Amino acid sequence: MRCAQWLERAERIDREDGLQGLRQEFLLPDGVIYLDGNSLGPLTLRGLAHLERAIADWRRLGVGGWQGAEVPWFHLAETIGTMLSDIVGAEPGEVIATAQTTLNLHQILQTFYRPTGERHVVVTDALAFPSDLYAIAGHLKQRGLDVRRSLRLIASRDGRTLAADDVRDAIGDDVALAVLPGVLYRSGQLLPIGELTAAAHDHGALVAWDLSHAVGAVPLALHRDGADFGFFCTYKYLCGGPGAIGGLFVHRRHLPVRPGMAGWFSSDKARQFDMSAELEPSAGAGALQVGTPPILAAAPLLGSLEIYRKVGMDDVRRRSVRQTEFLEAMADDVLAELGFQVATPRSAHARGGHVALAHPEAARLSRALKDRGVVPDFRPPDVVRLGPHPLYTSFEEIARALAILREIVLQGEHLRYPQGREEVG
Ligand SMILES: Cc1ncc(COP(=O)(O)O)c(C=O)c1O
Incomplete structure (x- = not known):
């Protein structure tokens, strides 16, 4: 033809x-024929309406928007987290909208990576998005670990994809954490999340999935698949806008948790304004928030998530x-x-x-x-x-x-x- x-x-x-x-x-x-929504999704009409409403709330209510906005800002990260749960297959409390992709990986490393003499290796792949590699290597160095010993890269046989067997072989009993891509950013390969998570668990390793290229494109079942953690951006398929707030999934088995990088937005919402010197973390993934969420960089996402909910x-x-x-x-x-x-x-x-x-x-x-x-x-x-x-x-x-x-x-x-x-x- x-x-x-x-x-x-x-x-x-x-x-x-x-x-x-x-x-x-x-x-x-x-x-134009726009075929780059996997890098930056377009604005949606509903997203624009939510953004305009957030600005109008700010103008009308000032600080009162934290409680009085139509979608109260104080709970916006949790509200969006709940909407994202349907998209990534999470249970209530397992997803929070917060920070950005790379920062969320830092938070996962800071909170859940607990190296010991025998189990200190972080596994990722040679094709990983560079930001992930920088975050992992930087993190290992900060802990005084030797990157050559504690970072293991899974090689690609063809320079484009990963063989599931190679991923399995890389995760032995010395691995504390594997950071793997749900969908590889260059080739678009989709990895079997459930299978590889189970294989890692057989060796006592945890898995954090970078879902930036998967979320909104493929159905995910993170809770059912037993994934430990997931982190992702919302500005690609989900059309959250440039620099939109990121997403973070933590499986219920790791909750509640004390955040490695803490801040007042890590708090249990009912206690946050007690202004106590002692942090009482949220019981859910919300504990991994740090500071004030970027309300304007989160608002458009409400609109695109409504469209996803319809479909x-x-x-x-x-x-x-x-x-x-x-x-x-x-x-x-x-x-x-x-x-x-x-x-x-x-x-x-x-x-x-x-x-x-x-x-x-x-x-x-x-x-x-x-x-x-x-x-x-x-x-x-x-x-x-x-x-x-x-x-x-x-x-x-x-x-x-x-x-x-x-x-x-x-x-x-x-x-x-x-x-x-x-x-x-
Ligand atoms: C697969 C993947 N991981 C991480 C990132 C980094 O995202 P951010 O700039 O939101 O931290 C990107 C950005 O495009 C990405 O595609």
């Missing part, structure tokens, strides 16, 4: 499996799998002959919500795509990452984006750009 036929097929799917008006909920950047994660996932299957099949048909390789696992069970297309010219191709009105992102060394979103991307947009990519290569449009790095994004 050639591009025109793929476009026809896409239009047919859109007619059968349409977004049923959901797209209108998203304020997408004008005039449900099973439908989100069903549509996402259909999108990535379509994208991969079309890429095989019209792009493979031009040097592209689908670098994302083929099985839906092992795939998150985005697809990585590997090509030696990925950096320049990403720039050319942007100039042709398609927003992907580039991840070094050779990946064009395409992130369709099940709630607003049409199949027709996916087909058009790939047809444009094919044209760019055939006409050598990317060769006009200087070699070098794509800008951050």
Whole structure:
């Protein structure tokens, strides 16, 4: 099939499996095919309304907003935590909206990593998001541990994915904590969270899952899977906005807990304003908050979570799998002959919500795509990452984006750009 036929097929799917008006909920950047919601999701109409309301509450009530706002600020982190629980499969009290992804990993390390002479190793993978690596290495150094001895990196056999056996082999009886990605940020591989958590537990190790690329894209069942901890951002699929508040899951078996990094927002809410010199921590994951939550950087999330609540994660996932299957099949048909390789696992069970297309010219191709009105992102060394979103991307947009990519290569449009790095994004 050639591009025109793929476009026809896409239009047919859109007619059968349409977004049923959901797209209108998203304020997408004008005039582009936005395939970078896996880096920064767009603003939602409801999110905008919540943000405007939070600002109006601030203007109207001043400090009174902590109790008197329509969604009282004092409880906002818990309110959002409860909404996030449905998305990550948590029980009441196990999720809190707080801080940011990397800070939440620091909090997990500070609170739950308790190295002993025999059990001191932190395992993560060689493909981990650099911020996680920096946090872990920095943390080990601060505790006076030798990073070469106490940090174990799981190697990737193909430079893109992790073999479950290699993850299992890395977690022995000397491991205190494994920090693993739910979905790998570059290749989009989805790891079996339940299976790997159980394997780690067999060796007495705890597991913290970085769910930044999984949350809002794949249904998670963190409580049922026995995950110890999960940390994630809300600005990708969940459309919380740039720098939006992060999310933190702590399994009930680790609660209540005294936070490693404590502050007055770690308090039991009923006691916080006692202003006692002794911290009485919240009984739930809220104990891992530190200071005042960023109300304005949390408000838009209320809106996108309402949309997710309407749709449900099973439908989100069903549509996402259909999108990535379509994208991969079309890429095989019209792009493979031009040097592209689908670098994302083929099985839906092992795939998150985005697809990585590997090509030696990925950096320049990403720039050319942007100039042709398609927003992907580039991840070094050779990946064009395409992130369709099940709630607003049409199949027709996916087909058009790939047809444009094919044209760019055939006409050598990317060769006009200087070699070098794509800008951050
Ligand atoms: C997988 C992963 N982990 C961690 C981070 C760091 O997130 P933050 O900047 O919110 O701390 C990111 C950011 O994109 C990410 O994609």
